[in-house]
Amino acid sequence: xxxxxxxxxxxxxxxxxxxxxxxxxxxxxxxxxxSAAGRRVLVIDVEGRASMPTAFGVDPLTYEERxxxxxxxxxxxVFARTLTPDDxxxxxxxxxxxxxxxxxxxxxxxxxxxxxxxxxxxxILVLGKVKQLERSGMFDLVVVDAPAxxxxxxxxQSASGLLDAVQVGPINAQAREVQELLTDAERxxxxxxxxxxxxxxxxxxETAYRLxxxxxxxxxxxxxxxxxxxxPGLAVxxxxxxxxxxxxxxxxxxxxxxxAAAFRLARTAVxxxxxxxxxxxxxLPQLRLPDLFTSTLGRAEVDRLADALSEQxxxxxxxxxx
Amino acid sequence: MSPDAERxxxxxxxxxxxxxxxxxxxxxxxxxxxxxxxxxxxxxxxxxxxxxxxxxLANALGLTSxxxxxxxxxxxxxxxxxxxxxxxxxxxxxLVRRYAADDRQAEQILGNRFYQNISTSLSGTQEYMASxxxxxxAIESDYDLVVVDTPPxxxxxxxxxxxxxxxxxLDHRIYKILINPSKGPIRAVNVAAAAxxxxxxxxxxxxxxxxxxxxxxxxxGMEEGFARRAERVDxxxxxxxxxxxxxxxxxxxxxxxxxxxxDRLGELGISVRGLVVNRMQPAFExxxxxxxxxxxxxxxxxxxxxxxxxxxxxxxxxxxxxxAAAEEEHLAGLADRVAPxxxxxxxxxxxxxxxxxxxxxxxxxxxxxxxxxxxxx
Numbered sequence: 195x196x197x198x199x200x201x202x203x204x205x206x207x208x209x210x211x212x213x214x215x216x217x218x219x220x221x222x223x224x225x226x227x228x229s230a231a232g233r234r235v236l237v238i239d240v241e242g243r244a245s246m247p248t249a250f251g252v253d254p255l256t257y258e259e260r261x262x263x264x265x266x267x268x269x270x271x272v273f274a275r276t277l278t279p280d281d282x283x284x285x286x287x288x289x290x291x292x293x294x295x296x297x298x299x300x301x302x303x304x305x306x307x308x309x310x311x312x313x314x315x316x317x318i319l320v321l322g323k324v325k326q327l328e329r330s331g332m333f334d335l336v337v338v339d340a341p342a343x344x345x346x347x348x349x350x351q352s353a354s355g356l357l358d359a360v361q362v363g364p365i366n367a368q369a370r371e372v373q374e375l376l377t378d379a380e381r382x383x384x385x386x387x388x389x390x391x392x393x394x395x396x397x398x399x400e401t402a403y404r405l406x407x408x409x410x411x412x413x414x415x416x417x418x419x420x421x422x423x424x425x426p427g428l429a430v431x432x433x434x435x436x437x438x439x440x441x442x443x444x445x446x447x448x449x450x451x452x453x454a455a456a457f458r459l460a461r462t463a464v465x466x467x468x469x470x471x472x473x474x475x476x477x478l479p480q481l482r483l484p485d486l487f488t489s490t491l492g493r494a495e496v497d498r499l500a501d502a503l504s505e506q507x508x509x510x511x512x513x514x515x516x
Numbered sequence: 517m518s519p520d521a522e523r524x525x526x527x528x529x530x531x532x533x534x535x536x537x538x539x540x541x542x543x544x545x546x547x548x549x550x551x552x553x554x555x556x557x558x559x560x561x562x563x564x565x566x567x568x569x570x571x572x573l574a575n576a577l578g579l580t581s582x583x584x585x586x587x588x589x590x591x592x593x594x595x596x597x598x599x600x601x602x603x604x605x606x607x608x609x610x611l612v613r614r615y616a617a618d619d620r621q622a623e624q625i626l627g628n629r630f631y632q633n634i635s636t637s638l639s640g641t642q643e644y645m646a647s648x649x650x651x652x653x654a655i656e657s658d659y660d661l662v663v664v665d666t667p668p669x670x671x672x673x674x675x676x677x678x679x680x681x682x683x684x685x686l687d688h689r690i691y692k693i694l695i696n697p698s699k700g701p702i703r704a705v706n707v708a709a710a711a712x713x714x715x716x717x718x719x720x721x722x723x724x725x726x727x728x729x730x731x732x733x734x735x736x737g738m739e740e741g742f743a744r745r746a747e748r749v750d751x752x753x754x755x756x757x758x759x760x761x762x763x764x765x766x767x768x769x770x771x772x773x774x775x776x777x778x779d780r781l782g783e784l785g786i787s788v789r790g791l792v793v794n795r796m797q798p799a800f801e802x803x804x805x806x807x808x809x810x811x812x813x814x815x816x817x818x819x820x821x822x823x824x825x826x827x828x829x830x831x832x833x834x835x836x837x838x839x840a841a842a843e844e845e846h847l848a849g850l851a852d853r854v855a856p857x858x859x860x861x862x863x864x865x866x867x868x869x870x871x872x873x874x875x876x877x878x879x880x881x882x883x884x885x886x887x888x889x890x891x892x893x
Contacts, residue, residue, distance in 0.1 A: 213668055214765060310728070312633075313636065363718075393571070396571060430825050435824070441824075445802070446802030450802045451829045455829055487839040489843050489846055
């Protein structure tokens, strides 16, 4: 299956990227786009972050599912919940009739000792729960807002690491099932997010190869966030343009227009260079999201980005969206 | 020089330790590096502890390979600048060697699988070792200024909490609970805990629990040294000559996190001494008495002029103004929360810092040029 189509068919999308690239924004946009395409979506927040509920105007997320987008004529519905590692561990033990044990673990501080004795156990329980939700049939798509970049590798590597460390027993079985999910390109894809700047692109390329080589996960398209929309008229001199359009400019106006244009052109040139470099270094389709020139993420912004994703999903190909 | 940059310069000038904190991706490491560089320009002897610097910055500093030892950064300044990258494992190993009763105890711990997991995967360990390295450099070396970058965690307070939290963790008597519940007075809590540990062994495997027990047994007696050390680090972080500088970007979510961090620091009785906001969008304002040309009103004008040859130019200006206004709106609350700390706004740079000249230029923006303030001191 082509990576671009995978976005519209895989049951689990894991969204990962370095801090500051808009990973949560992209998670929200992917969820809304899928819901608009008729899929019932669950968003999972593994870090208990704050920005997603604000965008949808709902209260902070909890372990219980909350509606982000109602199911209506044009939407199949988006739901969201948190799934922190400690929650996952306690639920795991409770489900196995070990409530008393789980209480003890917290009160004696043994929980930290265990998590250290078995690195990755918290992650594997989170991913195990994701797999359970995928299999529950309650949702068509589960979108996981993964930990930030460096941690994303550790997070996704937890299953293969645990298979070596714990050879038998229920944890081993859990790790095996998670590894099956992660390495099944039909069921699960990792979507890497970046912005078109040097360091974020470097880190994305590194993460991509490490995820493919070390974890064996299948990557979906790369999402490049904050791409400047094209403004072909910026090379024009403001004074000439004003004369041509019969507009009188006040003092300082031409200079402001010229400075703003020069600033934007310089930044756009950097973006273009980085987009090309990304395409050359990583042969994956790119989905490009426009810079909305706002630092507020509300429902209107999420919808605009979701529309941009929907539009491109049929057409994404390596190195370009044109 | 902006008055805020001047005030931040004064804060750094009176400090012996500067801790740069904030969420990931906001330019924290770069800010830490330029604070150290500026101190060298001021004739001081500075060192910066970086954590996982971006390739470009590492190259700019000449840090091509991971080195836990400070190396000197050559530059045209009267003082000295040094830099190092935090090596969590090496730092932890050093602490174990320092507090072990003898080589045998040290080797036993260093070879234990559970110990190796602590230094690679226990959350908070990187923060702990960053503060440990800070302590060594501030107390046991003769730098005038130690600048430390903090790991990009969700909870930036880990940096302050980690030493005490890890000291408590290392004091865990899991093996006593499991092995010797009957030695001494039999306590119900111990017996119950032993039962817990046994059921756990069934779930996660006995050898895993065995490694942990072996570790705590080998570590026995060293926890006091670690706890005392943690206390001293905590005291250093609260000293008057230690300044916490919050680094943020003007995006809504990082501003929220920065505000949260400022509040939590306040609860601990530590105040933010400076706020550096990187990546600000310039607004390209100009003085005019025509309201349709000021602030974000230019968006409407861009609409009117669409299709003319001024159209794109106006859209571009309107985009810049809209973003700049949104950023200022987010920042207003944060600036109030950290008041009276100076708030330095740094415009977004066209290119990344890739050499010392670029870093030097950025230091001018954040702390003022070295010449600009010297006449006044």
